[in-house]
Amino acid sequence: MAEQGLPEGFKKGLEDIIAAESKICKIDGQNGKLYYRGYRIEDLAEHCTYEETCYLLLYGKLPTKKELKEYTKMLASMRNVPKYVVKILKETVHKTTAMEALRTAVSALAGGDEDVKDVKTDYHIAIGNSLIAKFPTLVAYYHRLNSGQKIIKPKKSLGYAANFLYMVNGKIPSKEEARAIDVDFILHAEHGFNASTFAVRITISTLSDMYSAMTTGIGVLKGPLHGGAAEAVFGQLKQIGSVENVEPFVKNVLAKHDKMMGIGHRVYKTYDPRARVLEKEARKFSEGKKSDMKWYRIAEKISQVMQREKNLYPNVDFFSAIVYDELGLPLELDSTIFAIARSAGWVAHALEQYEDNRLIRPLEYYTGPIDLKFVPIGERK
């Protein structure tokens, strides 16, 4: 009865519905390809920094050397967060998760962000850049405060990725370490009309502001059907514990119709191209390191077994887990690391929505009763 009268072919979740035109991201799920502004993700991950990727996403073209230098410098200059926001973080830090604290702090920045107070034109992009610059600081501060350590102020001389690791761990990372997280950020920076990005666009479609949009993005990304699954992936790697144990573990999971974490993706019918890049990164990065390839080898085996058994491939979260662990990044930060990276995509989509706006307001298909007789309260049963 419920489906009666619904348009033919109606699917829940706006599946297969085109919501808008966009020039930012192309996902070719059939062939496992991903492009930002027309460039292959593999090229960007190999040659760019995260700052360069942000520039590409926001301004629609790759920067020249001079443009990138200026942009990188500008982002670095906007990393500090105002004192009142640090106070707010301190009020919430032992109560809330990292994502909740980030959401609250980003919302609180509205009106008190000194880095944009003198901006007269291009207000939205200025706030967007300021927030991209401040996300890592807020996440690192949360982590330091939550673990009872002193906060470490951002260092202008470090790149975006290196500075994040420095603020979390308290020591300047090696080039190789910084590069690993840089690549991870690039791969997570943008992914079309995913739920958080689409909700960002709805927020802007009422002509609301960039702080509201980014707050929305964090709140939507927070859900386990969307945000980082690296913590869950690593939990499973630890549970498995050895390469030999992969086969029986996976078979048991499949027999119980349970889920292997970090495997499969709604959009990619073949390999997730981001996972392919991160797999190399995880391999390169684990060799002779802390874990001595232990987690990598277990992951590699899971990937082989899942392809053979279910024709399913790892997604981007799968190898992130290994990279984060090697870098000493606490896995409970995984969704916030995703949010840091995705901030660029959110800002790019917010700007595109402003540019050619139309209020986003779909219809519901009403399936309840109609024209009910109002019964006075004394007569209700």
Next chain:
Amino acid sequence: MAEQGLPEGFKKGLEDIIAAESKICKIDGQNGKLYYRGYRIEDLAEHCTYEETCYLLLYGKLPTKKELKEYTKMLASMRNVPKYVVKILKETVHKTTAMEALRTAVSALAGGDEDVKDVKTDYHIAIGNSLIAKFPTLVAYYHRLNSGQKIIKPKKSLGYAANFLYMVNGKIPSKEEARAIDVDFILHAEHGFNASTFAVRITISTLSDMYSAMTTGIGVLKGPLHGGAAEAVFGQLKQIGSVENVEPFVKNVLAKHDKMMGIGHRVYKTYDPRARVLEKEARKFSEGKKSDMKWYRIAEKISQVMQREKNLYPNVDFFSAIVYDELGLPLELDSTIFAIARSAGWVAHALEQYEDNRLIRPLEYYTGPIDLKFVPIGERK
């Protein structure tokens, strides 16, 4: 070129697209009718309290006398906000607008809401009720702090609407005053898949939580294409100043293709049924009061002229302005008053989304270039 290949009949903003089934609200825009859970809005506005309307929206049926008494008591018991949230409000109050402060405070409540800490089942509905109960407190606290006055704690013995006026103005309102804002809350409580409510549903569709959903709702409602326009309406009433001035003012506005505030609505092709109810309320309420019908008579005349000239009718914001002014409610609170009222609709839709969830993720239609050759940074122009 941009439109090439788009599906036939494609409209921006998901216009005419059915996004989901729903049993909460029926809007009949052609005939100017609005139903909550099958009941005519006119019946609810005449006979119910806001608490009763919340119960109807969240639980799907009108409460018995006993159920309403218990529910009203429960909401009243959850009005206090934790001290750390008051501290956060104090940190932001002189920097941000009322909507920004409300958004931050609601986000900050996550994890520290004592009223839900012992809840073991029906967690989402418990948080929803707690937030419905706390919204007025947060808005009133913002106003008192922002205007340099002491905050006034909520009074359990007062109903939802009366308590809000009491916390803002510092005196217990008359029955008539409380009733006016009660009716205004009922009329704003729910309105289908408007932008904020739809974004709330997207937030829940990732299995994120109620705090995230309500934070999203506030951020989306904040935009001028959505949130309360009462402040702008009242600004225009004051600018006009007299009944005699209405004709020339409106003609001038129309000649310049400017907008008359609070007139017309995307969904209602005839009268907005909520405006019809509020018009009576505004009339009844202005008689012999502060303004002595002055604003009401100007508004009435604008409504007549706009119907004659453009066949456009007042929307719900139009008469709200007069009611708020008579009640001594600061007009800069108008969007937050809307948010207080709409909190019930947001919670109802969040619960419905949880009940039968599917991730909401549409597609984009990519119109940019593809497979661009990556040019090394030194060679870019």
